[in-house]
Amino acid sequence: MLRFAANLTMMYTEHAFLDRFAAAAKDGFKAVEYLFPYDFPAAELKTRLDENGLTQALFNAPPGDWAGGERGIASLPGREDEFRRGIDTALGYARVLGNRRLHVMAGLIAAGESRERHREVYLQNLAYAANVAQAEGITIVIEPINTRDFPGFFLNRQDDAQSVCAAVGAPNLKVQFDCYHCQIVEGDLAVKLKRDIAGIGHIQIAGVPERHEPDTGELNYPYLLDLIDSLGYDGYIGCEYRPRAGTSAGLGWLKPYLRDAL
Template sequence: MPRFAANLSMMYNEHAFLDRFAAAARDGFEAVEFLFPYEFPAADIKQRLDDNGLAQALFNAPPGDWAAGERGTASLPGREDEFRRSIETALEYARVLGNDKLHVMAGLIKPEQSRAAHREVYLKNLAYAAQAAQADGITVVIEPINTRDIPGFFLNRQDDAQAICAEVGAPNLKVQFDLYHCQIVEGDLAVKLKRDIKGIGHIQIAGVPERHEPDLGEVNYPYLFSLIDALGYDGWVGCEYRPRAGTSEGLGWIRPYLKARS
Protein backbone atom coordinates (compact mmCIF):
# COMPACT_ATOMS: atom_id res chain seq x y z
CA MET A 1 0.00 0.00 0.00
CA PRO A 2 1.63 3.31 -1.02
CA ARG A 3 2.53 5.78 1.73
CA PHE A 4 1.32 9.23 0.69
CA ALA A 5 2.80 12.58 1.68
CA ALA A 6 0.83 15.80 1.24
CA ASN A 7 2.71 18.48 -0.67
CA LEU A 8 2.06 21.60 1.40
CA SER A 9 3.26 23.99 -1.29
CA MET A 10 0.37 22.97 -3.54
CA MET A 11 -2.20 21.47 -1.17
CA TYR A 12 -4.02 23.16 1.71
CA ASN A 13 -3.49 26.64 0.31
CA GLU A 14 -6.73 27.52 2.12
CA HIS A 15 -4.53 27.80 5.22
CA ALA A 16 -1.42 29.74 6.18
CA PHE A 17 1.66 27.60 5.61
CA LEU A 18 2.31 26.61 9.22
CA ASP A 19 -1.36 25.69 9.65
CA ARG A 20 -1.26 23.26 6.73
CA PHE A 21 0.49 20.61 8.83
CA ALA A 22 -2.50 20.22 11.13
CA ALA A 23 -4.90 20.23 8.18
CA ALA A 24 -2.98 17.42 6.49
CA ALA A 25 -2.88 15.38 9.69
CA ARG A 26 -6.64 15.80 10.20
CA ASP A 27 -7.19 14.29 6.75
CA GLY A 28 -5.10 11.26 7.60
CA PHE A 29 -1.72 12.03 6.07
CA GLU A 30 1.29 10.68 7.93
CA ALA A 31 3.92 12.74 6.11
CA VAL A 32 4.36 16.00 4.25
CA GLU A 33 6.69 17.51 1.70
CA PHE A 34 7.00 21.01 0.29
CA LEU A 35 9.21 23.07 -1.97
CA PHE A 36 11.13 25.31 0.43
CA PRO A 37 11.20 25.80 4.21
CA TYR A 38 13.55 28.76 4.33
CA GLU A 39 11.07 31.50 5.17
CA PHE A 40 10.57 29.86 8.59
CA PRO A 41 12.95 28.76 11.33
CA ALA A 42 13.56 25.03 11.15
CA ALA A 43 12.53 24.67 14.80
CA ASP A 44 9.09 26.15 14.06
CA ILE A 45 8.48 23.65 11.27
CA LYS A 46 9.77 20.78 13.39
CA GLN A 47 7.30 21.75 16.11
CA ARG A 48 4.41 21.53 13.62
CA LEU A 49 5.62 18.12 12.49
CA ASP A 50 5.86 16.85 16.05
CA ASP A 51 2.57 18.38 17.17
CA ASN A 52 0.74 16.59 14.38
CA GLY A 53 2.63 13.29 14.30
CA LEU A 54 3.97 13.90 10.80
CA ALA A 55 7.15 12.82 9.08
CA GLN A 56 9.00 15.18 6.77
CA ALA A 57 9.44 13.32 3.48
CA LEU A 58 11.27 15.80 1.26
CA PHE A 59 12.02 19.42 0.48
CA ASN A 60 14.15 21.28 -2.06
CA ALA A 61 17.53 22.89 -1.67
CA PRO A 62 17.52 26.68 -2.25
CA PRO A 63 16.88 27.25 -5.99
CA GLY A 64 18.54 30.61 -6.58
CA ASP A 65 16.25 33.61 -7.06
CA TRP A 66 12.87 31.89 -7.35
CA ALA A 67 10.92 35.15 -7.55
CA ALA A 68 13.06 36.22 -10.51
CA GLY A 69 12.33 32.96 -12.34
CA GLU A 70 15.34 30.86 -11.41
CA ARG A 71 14.65 27.16 -10.95
CA GLY A 72 17.81 25.79 -9.43
CA THR A 73 21.54 26.39 -9.73
CA ALA A 74 23.02 22.88 -9.90
CA SER A 75 23.82 23.04 -13.63
CA LEU A 76 24.67 26.74 -13.90
CA PRO A 77 28.30 27.54 -14.75
CA GLY A 78 29.76 30.22 -12.51
CA ARG A 79 27.35 29.57 -9.65
CA GLU A 80 29.25 26.73 -7.98
CA ASP A 81 30.05 28.56 -4.75
CA GLU A 82 26.42 29.62 -4.37
CA PHE A 83 25.33 26.05 -5.00
CA ARG A 84 27.61 24.72 -2.28
CA ARG A 85 26.27 27.25 0.20
CA SER A 86 22.73 26.24 -0.72
CA ILE A 87 23.50 22.62 0.08
CA GLU A 88 24.88 23.54 3.48
CA THR A 89 21.73 25.55 4.21
CA ALA A 90 19.49 22.68 3.11
CA LEU A 91 21.38 20.16 5.22
CA GLU A 92 21.08 22.39 8.29
CA TYR A 93 17.29 22.26 7.86
CA ALA A 94 17.25 18.53 7.12
CA ARG A 95 19.12 17.77 10.32
CA VAL A 96 16.36 19.48 12.28
CA LEU A 97 13.37 18.28 10.27
CA GLY A 98 14.55 14.69 10.03
CA ASN A 99 13.94 14.04 6.33
CA ASP A 100 16.36 11.76 4.49
CA LYS A 101 15.59 12.98 0.94
CA LEU A 102 16.71 16.32 -0.50
CA HIS A 103 15.71 17.49 -3.98
CA VAL A 104 18.29 19.52 -5.91
CA MET A 105 16.89 21.42 -8.90
CA ALA A 106 19.02 21.53 -12.04
CA GLY A 107 18.21 25.01 -13.29
CA LEU A 108 17.45 26.57 -16.67
CA ILE A 109 19.47 26.55 -19.86
CA LYS A 110 19.03 28.96 -22.76
CA PRO A 111 19.06 27.68 -26.36
CA GLU A 112 22.34 29.43 -27.10
CA GLN A 113 24.12 28.00 -24.06
CA SER A 114 26.31 24.91 -24.11
CA ARG A 115 24.52 21.82 -22.82
CA ALA A 116 27.87 20.07 -22.43
CA ALA A 117 29.15 22.86 -20.18
CA HIS A 118 26.00 22.75 -18.07
CA ARG A 119 26.21 18.97 -17.79
CA GLU A 120 29.83 19.12 -16.63
CA VAL A 121 28.94 21.58 -13.88
CA TYR A 122 25.86 19.52 -12.97
CA LEU A 123 27.89 16.36 -12.49
CA LYS A 124 30.46 18.07 -10.29
CA ASN A 125 27.83 19.82 -8.19
CA LEU A 126 25.83 16.63 -7.70
CA ALA A 127 28.94 14.77 -6.62
CA TYR A 128 29.60 17.50 -4.07
CA ALA A 129 26.00 17.48 -2.81
CA ALA A 130 25.89 13.70 -2.47
CA GLN A 131 29.17 13.62 -0.56
CA ALA A 132 28.07 16.44 1.74
CA ALA A 133 24.74 14.70 2.45
CA GLN A 134 26.16 11.25 2.99
CA ALA A 135 27.35 11.88 6.53
CA ASP A 136 23.77 12.71 7.55
CA GLY A 137 22.29 9.66 5.84
CA ILE A 138 20.51 11.85 3.29
CA THR A 139 19.80 10.87 -0.30
CA VAL A 140 20.00 13.63 -2.90
CA VAL A 141 17.40 13.33 -5.66
CA ILE A 142 17.23 14.97 -9.09
CA GLU A 143 13.98 15.43 -10.98
CA PRO A 144 13.28 15.51 -14.71
CA ILE A 145 10.68 18.28 -15.24
CA ASN A 146 8.59 18.88 -18.34
CA THR A 147 9.32 22.01 -20.35
CA ARG A 148 5.66 22.94 -20.62
CA ASP A 149 5.57 23.82 -16.94
CA ILE A 150 9.18 25.06 -16.74
CA PRO A 151 10.44 26.04 -20.21
CA GLY A 152 14.18 25.61 -20.55
CA PHE A 153 14.62 23.28 -17.58
CA PHE A 154 17.90 21.41 -18.01
CA LEU A 155 16.74 17.91 -17.06
CA ASN A 156 13.67 16.47 -18.79
CA ARG A 157 13.97 12.71 -19.30
CA GLN A 158 14.13 9.73 -16.96
CA ASP A 159 16.87 7.95 -18.89
CA ASP A 160 19.06 11.06 -18.82
CA ALA A 161 18.57 11.42 -15.08
CA GLN A 162 19.44 7.78 -14.47
CA ALA A 163 22.55 8.12 -16.67
CA ILE A 164 23.68 11.18 -14.72
CA CYS A 165 23.29 9.36 -11.41
CA ALA A 166 25.25 6.40 -12.78
CA GLU A 167 28.03 8.67 -14.01
CA VAL A 168 28.34 10.45 -10.67
CA GLY A 169 28.36 7.04 -9.01
CA ALA A 170 27.29 8.14 -5.53
CA PRO A 171 25.13 5.55 -3.72
CA ASN A 172 22.98 8.32 -2.21
CA LEU A 173 22.17 10.06 -5.51
CA LYS A 174 18.89 8.93 -7.07
CA VAL A 175 16.05 10.10 -9.30
CA GLN A 176 12.84 11.76 -8.18
CA PHE A 177 10.26 10.15 -10.46
CA ASP A 178 7.31 12.53 -10.89
CA LEU A 179 4.73 10.60 -12.88
CA TYR A 180 3.03 13.85 -13.96
CA HIS A 181 6.18 15.23 -15.58
CA CYS A 182 7.12 11.87 -17.09
CA GLN A 183 3.70 11.36 -18.66
CA ILE A 184 3.89 14.75 -20.37
CA VAL A 185 7.41 14.27 -21.72
CA GLU A 186 7.61 10.53 -22.36
CA GLY A 187 4.60 8.48 -21.26
CA ASP A 188 5.04 4.69 -20.92
CA LEU A 189 5.01 5.11 -17.15
CA ALA A 190 4.76 1.48 -16.11
CA VAL A 191 7.67 0.40 -18.29
CA LYS A 192 9.87 3.19 -16.95
CA LEU A 193 8.98 2.36 -13.35
CA LYS A 194 9.95 -1.26 -13.94
CA ARG A 195 13.14 -0.28 -15.75
CA ASP A 196 14.35 2.30 -13.24
CA ILE A 197 12.95 1.29 -9.85
CA LYS A 198 16.36 0.58 -8.31
CA GLY A 199 17.45 4.13 -9.11
CA ILE A 200 14.27 5.87 -7.91
CA GLY A 201 14.57 7.68 -4.60
CA HIS A 202 11.22 9.44 -4.44
CA ILE A 203 7.92 9.35 -6.35
CA GLN A 204 5.40 12.14 -6.93
CA ILE A 205 1.96 12.13 -8.53
CA ALA A 206 -0.64 14.43 -10.05
CA GLY A 207 -3.42 14.18 -12.60
CA VAL A 208 -2.50 14.82 -16.24
CA PRO A 209 -2.87 17.21 -17.99
CA GLU A 210 -4.28 19.80 -15.51
CA ARG A 211 -2.19 18.74 -12.47
CA HIS A 212 -5.26 18.27 -10.31
CA GLU A 213 -6.12 15.24 -8.17
CA PRO A 214 -4.75 11.96 -9.54
CA ASP A 215 -8.22 10.54 -10.16
CA LEU A 216 -8.74 13.25 -12.80
CA GLY A 217 -7.18 12.94 -16.23
CA GLU A 218 -5.54 10.39 -18.44
CA VAL A 219 -3.35 8.35 -16.05
CA ASN A 220 -4.59 5.11 -14.45
CA TYR A 221 -3.17 5.65 -10.98
CA PRO A 222 -4.78 2.66 -9.22
CA TYR A 223 -2.91 0.40 -11.63
CA LEU A 224 0.35 2.30 -11.06
CA PHE A 225 -0.06 2.24 -7.27
CA SER A 226 -0.39 -1.55 -7.41
CA LEU A 227 2.68 -1.72 -9.64
CA ILE A 228 4.70 0.49 -7.28
CA ASP A 229 3.83 -1.90 -4.45
CA ALA A 230 4.73 -4.92 -6.55
CA LEU A 231 8.10 -3.40 -7.38
CA GLY A 232 8.89 -3.10 -3.68
CA TYR A 233 9.06 0.68 -3.43
CA ASP A 234 8.67 1.59 0.24
CA GLY A 235 9.32 5.34 0.17
CA TRP A 236 6.80 8.15 0.30
CA VAL A 237 4.62 9.07 -2.67
CA GLY A 238 4.32 12.85 -2.76
CA CYS A 239 0.95 14.31 -3.74
CA GLU A 240 2.24 17.30 -5.69
CA TYR A 241 -0.98 18.51 -7.28
CA ARG A 242 -3.19 21.58 -7.29
CA PRO A 243 -6.60 20.72 -5.86
CA ARG A 244 -9.39 21.51 -8.28
CA ALA A 245 -11.51 22.92 -5.46
CA GLY A 246 -10.85 22.62 -1.72
CA THR A 247 -8.05 20.27 -0.72
CA SER A 248 -10.04 18.16 1.74
CA GLU A 249 -13.05 18.03 -0.56
CA GLY A 250 -10.92 16.48 -3.31
CA LEU A 251 -9.47 13.64 -1.23
CA GLY A 252 -12.04 11.02 -2.14
CA TRP A 253 -9.40 9.24 -4.25
CA ILE A 254 -7.04 8.70 -1.30
CA ARG A 255 -9.44 7.77 1.51
CA PRO A 256 -9.56 4.03 0.67
CA TYR A 257 -5.75 3.90 0.83
CA LEU A 258 -5.57 5.82 4.09
CA LYS A 259 -8.28 3.61 5.62
CA ALA A 260 -6.44 0.48 4.56
CA ARG A 261 -3.21 1.73 6.16
CA SER A 262 -4.97 2.58 9.42
Protein backbone atom coordinates in the same frame (compact mmCIF):
# COMPACT_ATOMS: atom_id res chain seq x y z
CA MET B 1 2.10 -0.68 1.74
CA LEU B 2 1.91 2.69 0.01
CA ARG B 3 2.67 5.82 2.03
CA PHE B 4 1.59 9.30 0.93
CA ALA B 5 2.92 12.77 1.74
CA ALA B 6 0.84 15.91 1.32
CA ASN B 7 2.64 18.59 -0.66
CA LEU B 8 1.97 21.69 1.43
CA THR B 9 3.08 24.08 -1.30
CA MET B 10 0.22 23.03 -3.58
CA MET B 11 -2.30 21.51 -1.17
CA TYR B 12 -4.20 23.16 1.68
CA THR B 13 -3.60 26.63 0.26
CA GLU B 14 -6.91 27.64 1.84
CA HIS B 15 -4.86 27.76 5.08
CA ALA B 16 -1.81 29.81 6.06
CA PHE B 17 1.31 27.74 5.47
CA LEU B 18 2.02 26.85 9.10
CA ASP B 19 -1.59 25.76 9.57
CA ARG B 20 -1.37 23.31 6.67
CA PHE B 21 0.47 20.76 8.83
CA ALA B 22 -2.52 20.31 11.14
CA ALA B 23 -4.94 20.24 8.20
CA ALA B 24 -2.96 17.47 6.50
CA ALA B 25 -2.76 15.43 9.70
CA LYS B 26 -6.49 15.81 10.27
CA ASP B 27 -7.11 14.28 6.84
CA GLY B 28 -4.97 11.25 7.67
CA PHE B 29 -1.60 12.13 6.18
CA LYS B 30 1.42 10.92 8.13
CA ALA B 31 4.00 12.86 6.14
CA VAL B 32 4.42 16.15 4.29
CA GLU B 33 6.66 17.67 1.67
CA TYR B 34 6.94 21.16 0.18
CA LEU B 35 9.19 23.15 -2.08
CA PHE B 36 11.18 25.26 0.37
CA PRO B 37 11.38 25.66 4.17
CA TYR B 38 13.62 28.70 4.26
CA ASP B 39 11.02 31.36 5.04
CA PHE B 40 10.61 29.84 8.51
CA PRO B 41 13.02 28.84 11.28
CA ALA B 42 13.70 25.12 11.22
CA ALA B 43 12.68 24.81 14.87
CA GLU B 44 9.25 26.26 14.12
CA LEU B 45 8.67 23.77 11.31
CA LYS B 46 9.86 20.93 13.53
CA THR B 47 7.33 21.95 16.17
CA ARG B 48 4.53 21.75 13.59
CA LEU B 49 5.70 18.31 12.52
CA ASP B 50 5.88 17.00 16.06
CA GLU B 51 2.58 18.51 17.19
CA ASN B 52 0.81 16.72 14.36
CA GLY B 53 2.73 13.43 14.30
CA LEU B 54 4.12 14.09 10.84
CA THR B 55 7.30 13.03 9.05
CA GLN B 56 9.13 15.44 6.77
CA ALA B 57 9.46 13.46 3.53
CA LEU B 58 11.17 15.92 1.17
CA PHE B 59 12.04 19.52 0.44
CA ASN B 60 14.20 21.32 -2.13
CA ALA B 61 17.64 22.83 -1.82
CA PRO B 62 17.75 26.61 -2.39
CA PRO B 63 16.93 27.23 -6.08
CA GLY B 64 18.60 30.57 -6.73
CA ASP B 65 16.31 33.54 -7.37
CA TRP B 66 12.97 31.74 -7.50
CA ALA B 67 10.93 34.95 -7.56
CA GLY B 68 13.09 36.16 -10.42
CA GLY B 69 12.39 33.04 -12.48
CA GLU B 70 15.32 30.79 -11.61
CA ARG B 71 14.52 27.10 -11.16
CA GLY B 72 17.63 25.71 -9.52
CA ILE B 73 21.31 26.35 -10.01
CA ALA B 74 22.92 22.90 -9.96
CA SER B 75 23.84 23.00 -13.66
CA LEU B 76 24.63 26.70 -13.93
CA PRO B 77 28.29 27.53 -14.65
CA GLY B 78 29.71 30.16 -12.31
CA ARG B 79 27.26 29.45 -9.48
CA GLU B 80 29.20 26.63 -7.84
CA ASP B 81 30.02 28.47 -4.61
CA GLU B 82 26.41 29.56 -4.21
CA PHE B 83 25.29 25.99 -4.83
CA ARG B 84 27.55 24.64 -2.10
CA ARG B 85 26.34 27.23 0.38
CA GLY B 86 22.79 26.29 -0.48
CA ILE B 87 23.46 22.61 0.15
CA ASP B 88 24.97 23.46 3.52
CA THR B 89 21.85 25.50 4.37
CA ALA B 90 19.54 22.69 3.26
CA LEU B 91 21.41 20.09 5.29
CA GLY B 92 21.14 22.32 8.35
CA TYR B 93 17.35 22.29 7.96
CA ALA B 94 17.33 18.55 7.28
CA ARG B 95 19.13 17.84 10.54
CA VAL B 96 16.47 19.65 12.52
CA LEU B 97 13.49 18.34 10.56
CA GLY B 98 14.67 14.74 10.31
CA ASN B 99 14.35 14.90 6.54
CA ARG B 100 16.07 12.11 4.58
CA ARG B 101 15.40 13.25 0.98
CA LEU B 102 16.70 16.48 -0.54
CA HIS B 103 15.68 17.52 -4.05
CA VAL B 104 18.29 19.44 -6.05
CA MET B 105 16.92 21.31 -9.06
CA ALA B 106 19.04 21.42 -12.20
CA GLY B 107 18.09 24.89 -13.43
CA LEU B 108 17.38 26.45 -16.82
CA ILE B 109 19.56 26.48 -19.90
CA ALA B 110 19.18 29.32 -22.37
CA ALA B 111 19.19 28.88 -26.14
CA GLY B 112 22.75 28.78 -27.44
CA GLU B 113 24.35 27.74 -24.15
CA SER B 114 26.50 24.61 -24.08
CA ARG B 115 24.67 21.55 -22.77
CA GLU B 116 28.03 19.85 -22.36
CA ARG B 117 29.25 22.61 -20.04
CA HIS B 118 26.02 22.56 -18.05
CA ARG B 119 26.24 18.79 -17.67
CA GLU B 120 29.85 19.02 -16.51
CA VAL B 121 28.92 21.53 -13.80
CA TYR B 122 25.83 19.47 -12.92
CA LEU B 123 27.87 16.31 -12.34
CA GLN B 124 30.44 18.13 -10.23
CA ASN B 125 27.80 19.82 -8.08
CA LEU B 126 25.82 16.62 -7.59
CA ALA B 127 28.97 14.76 -6.59
CA TYR B 128 29.62 17.41 -3.94
CA ALA B 129 26.03 17.34 -2.69
CA ALA B 130 25.89 13.55 -2.51
CA ASN B 131 29.22 13.38 -0.69
CA VAL B 132 28.33 15.82 2.06
CA ALA B 133 24.79 14.43 2.36
CA GLN B 134 26.01 10.86 2.71
CA ALA B 135 27.59 11.65 6.08
CA GLU B 136 24.12 12.80 7.24
CA GLY B 137 22.34 9.70 5.93
CA ILE B 138 20.51 11.82 3.35
CA THR B 139 19.69 10.91 -0.25
CA ILE B 140 19.93 13.57 -2.96
CA VAL B 141 17.27 13.31 -5.66
CA ILE B 142 17.15 14.92 -9.10
CA GLU B 143 13.94 15.39 -11.07
CA PRO B 144 13.27 15.49 -14.80
CA ILE B 145 10.76 18.32 -15.35
CA ASN B 146 8.68 19.05 -18.43
CA THR B 147 9.47 22.12 -20.51
CA ARG B 148 5.81 23.05 -20.95
CA ASP B 149 5.66 24.14 -17.32
CA PHE B 150 9.34 25.11 -17.02
CA PRO B 151 10.59 26.18 -20.47
CA GLY B 152 14.33 25.62 -20.76
CA PHE B 153 14.66 23.25 -17.80
CA PHE B 154 17.90 21.33 -18.19
CA LEU B 155 16.78 17.82 -17.17
CA ASN B 156 13.68 16.41 -18.87
CA ARG B 157 13.87 12.62 -19.33
CA GLN B 158 14.03 9.66 -16.99
CA ASP B 159 16.81 7.89 -18.90
CA ASP B 160 18.95 11.04 -18.85
CA ALA B 161 18.45 11.42 -15.10
CA GLN B 162 19.44 7.81 -14.54
CA SER B 163 22.54 8.32 -16.68
CA VAL B 164 23.48 11.38 -14.59
CA CYS B 165 23.23 9.31 -11.43
CA ALA B 166 25.33 6.55 -12.99
CA ALA B 167 27.98 9.06 -14.07
CA VAL B 168 28.26 10.50 -10.56
CA GLY B 169 28.28 7.01 -9.05
CA ALA B 170 27.13 8.00 -5.56
CA PRO B 171 24.93 5.43 -3.78
CA ASN B 172 22.80 8.20 -2.26
CA LEU B 173 22.02 9.99 -5.54
CA LYS B 174 18.70 8.89 -7.08
CA VAL B 175 15.93 10.07 -9.36
CA GLN B 176 12.69 11.73 -8.30
CA PHE B 177 10.05 10.14 -10.52
CA ASP B 178 7.24 12.65 -10.99
CA CYS B 179 4.45 10.89 -12.87
CA TYR B 180 2.98 14.20 -14.05
CA HIS B 181 6.20 15.42 -15.66
CA CYS B 182 7.08 12.01 -17.09
CA GLN B 183 3.70 11.62 -18.77
CA ILE B 184 3.94 15.02 -20.42
CA VAL B 185 7.48 14.50 -21.71
CA GLU B 186 7.58 10.83 -22.64
CA GLY B 187 4.71 8.68 -21.32
CA ASP B 188 5.03 4.89 -20.98
CA LEU B 189 5.22 5.28 -17.20
CA ALA B 190 4.75 1.64 -16.23
CA VAL B 191 7.66 0.48 -18.36
CA LYS B 192 9.91 3.20 -16.96
CA LEU B 193 8.93 2.43 -13.36
CA LYS B 194 9.76 -1.24 -13.89
CA ARG B 195 13.03 -0.39 -15.63
CA ASP B 196 14.26 2.21 -13.15
CA ILE B 197 12.75 1.34 -9.78
CA ALA B 198 16.13 0.55 -8.20
CA GLY B 199 17.29 4.07 -9.01
CA ILE B 200 14.14 5.90 -7.92
CA GLY B 201 14.41 7.75 -4.61
CA HIS B 202 11.06 9.55 -4.50
CA ILE B 203 7.78 9.46 -6.43
CA GLN B 204 5.21 12.22 -6.97
CA ILE B 205 1.73 12.08 -8.48
CA ALA B 206 -0.82 14.44 -10.03
CA GLY B 207 -3.52 14.27 -12.65
CA VAL B 208 -2.52 15.03 -16.25
CA PRO B 209 -2.86 17.48 -17.94
CA GLU B 210 -4.43 19.90 -15.42
CA ARG B 211 -2.31 18.81 -12.42
CA HIS B 212 -5.37 18.25 -10.24
CA GLU B 213 -6.20 15.21 -8.10
CA PRO B 214 -4.89 11.90 -9.43
CA ASP B 215 -8.43 10.58 -9.95
CA THR B 216 -8.84 12.87 -12.96
CA GLY B 217 -7.10 13.05 -16.31
CA GLU B 218 -5.41 10.62 -18.64
CA LEU B 219 -3.37 8.49 -16.20
CA ASN B 220 -4.72 5.29 -14.63
CA TYR B 221 -3.44 5.82 -11.11
CA PRO B 222 -5.07 2.77 -9.48
CA TYR B 223 -3.02 0.65 -11.89
CA LEU B 224 0.17 2.69 -11.44
CA LEU B 225 -0.08 2.73 -7.64
CA ASP B 226 -0.63 -1.03 -7.55
CA LEU B 227 2.41 -1.42 -9.77
CA ILE B 228 4.54 0.83 -7.55
CA ASP B 229 3.50 -1.22 -4.53
CA SER B 230 4.26 -4.51 -6.30
CA LEU B 231 7.73 -3.26 -7.23
CA GLY B 232 8.55 -2.93 -3.54
CA TYR B 233 8.88 0.84 -3.42
CA ASP B 234 8.94 1.78 0.26
CA GLY B 235 9.40 5.57 0.11
CA TYR B 236 6.74 8.24 0.28
CA ILE B 237 4.57 9.21 -2.67
CA GLY B 238 4.26 12.98 -2.77
CA CYS B 239 0.85 14.38 -3.68
CA GLU B 240 2.10 17.35 -5.68
CA TYR B 241 -1.11 18.58 -7.24
CA ARG B 242 -3.41 21.60 -7.23
CA PRO B 243 -6.81 20.62 -5.81
CA ARG B 244 -9.79 21.45 -8.00
CA ALA B 245 -11.60 23.00 -5.03
CA GLY B 246 -11.03 22.47 -1.30
CA THR B 247 -8.16 20.11 -0.58
CA SER B 248 -10.04 17.94 1.93
CA ALA B 249 -13.10 17.65 -0.32
CA GLY B 250 -10.95 16.20 -3.10
CA LEU B 251 -9.34 13.39 -1.09
CA GLY B 252 -11.86 10.67 -1.91
CA TRP B 253 -9.22 8.95 -4.06
CA LEU B 254 -6.92 8.62 -1.02
CA LYS B 255 -9.35 7.07 1.46
CA PRO B 256 -8.95 3.43 0.34
CA TYR B 257 -5.18 3.68 0.78
CA LEU B 258 -5.56 5.23 4.24
CA ARG B 259 -7.85 2.35 5.25
CA ASP B 260 -5.24 -0.14 4.05
CA ALA B 261 -2.68 1.56 6.31
CA LEU B 262 -4.75 1.08 9.48
